[in-house]
Amino acid sequence: xxxxxxxxxxxxxxxxxxxxxxxxxxxxxxxxxxxxxxxxxxxxxxxxxxxxxxxxxxxxxxxxxxxxxxxxxxxxxxxxxxxxxxxxxxxxxxxxxxxxxxxxxxxxxxxxxxxxxxxxxxxxxxxxxxxxxxxxxxxxxxxxxxxx
Amino acid sequence: xxxxxxxxxxxxxxxxxxxxxxxxxxxxxxxxxxxxxxxxxxxxxxxxxxxxxxxxxxxxxxxxxxxxxxxxxxxxxxxx
Numbered sequence: 001x002x003x004x005x006x007x008x009x010x011x012x013x014x015x016x017x018x019x020x021x022x023x024x025x026x027x028x029x030x031x032x033x034x035x036x037x038x039x040x041x042x043x044x045x046x047x048x049x050x051x052x053x054x055x056x057x058x059x060x061x062x063x064x065x066x067x068x069x070x071x072x073x074x075x076x077x078x079x080x081x082x083x084x085x086x087x088x089x090x091x092x093x094x095x096x097x098x099x100x101x102x103x104x105x106x107x108x109x110x111x112x113x114x115x116x117x118x119x120x121x122x123x124x125x126x127x128x129x130x131x132x133x134x135x136x137x138x139x140x141x142x143x144x145x146x147x148x
Numbered sequence: 149x150x151x152x153x154x155x156x157x158x159x160x161x162x163x164x165x166x167x168x169x170x171x172x173x174x175x176x177x178x179x180x181x182x183x184x185x186x187x188x189x190x191x192x193x194x195x196x197x198x199x200x201x202x203x204x205x206x207x208x209x210x211x212x213x214x215x216x217x218x219x220x221x222x223x224x225x226x227x228x
Contacts, residue, residue, distance in 0.1 A: 032228050048227070049156065049157060050227075051154070051156055051201075051220060051222070053204050054201055054204040054205075054220065055227070057204045057205070058204075079227060079228075090228065091227070091228050111228065114227055114228055115225075115226075115227060115228045116225070117206075117225065118225060118227040118228075119156070119201070119220070119222055119225055119227075120225060120226065120227030120228075121156060121157040121223065121225060121226050121227070122226040122227075123157070133157045133158045133161075133223065133226075134226045135223065135224030135225065135226045
């Protein structure tokens with residue numbers, strides 16, 4: 001079980017190798033990537049910022065909870081910070097278990113917990129030169145030169 | 149007592165800094181720290197009851213603070 005914030009590009013194969021094993025017949029993987037549009041606006045990239053110490057602590061708490069809830073899983077995850085371009089992977093979560101149902105259920109649960117608890121923020125960069133802090137429920141304008 | 153309040157993302161932009169040192173009376177709570185920061189220029193962006201952490205763990209407004217604590221005001225997160 002391992003969670004980390006990193007600045008280098010994510011290596012999916014390496015994370016899969018960390019948790020896959022002969023006794024685990026199911027390996028489930030989530031890869032989050034920077035999307036080219038958000039709410040109809042053209043996105044050129046996302047600058048990921050984190051409260052580093054707490055984010056790593058919270059990611060590890062999420063994994064401990066998952067391991068306790070889904071007996072027999074192993075999990076590795078990395079979340080990238082810094083400026084990413086469209087198509088870059090921002091997060092990879094890999095869960096392995098003897099069977100597919102616990103692997104898939106745990107994977108979904110872990111990703112949703114990260115979305116709601118990890119102290120990480122997206123500063124979305126747009127084609128028109130503006131940028132905004134993004135959250136699930138609100139956006140905070142930080143540039144005054146937005147068109148509308 | 150001396151504590152440090154860390155702010156992030158939109159809160160940091162509004163306040164123009166990432167850290168605010170505070171001197172609070174003994175027995176002060178998380179809510180007292182939030183109110184103090186909210187009165188600073190730009191502090192109006194902070195909601196009445198923001199997400200808060202003390203020493204890297206989420207905490208409620210009623211939690212009493214101790215000398216040297218690190219309080220974090222946490223805007224809505226958006227990782228992933």
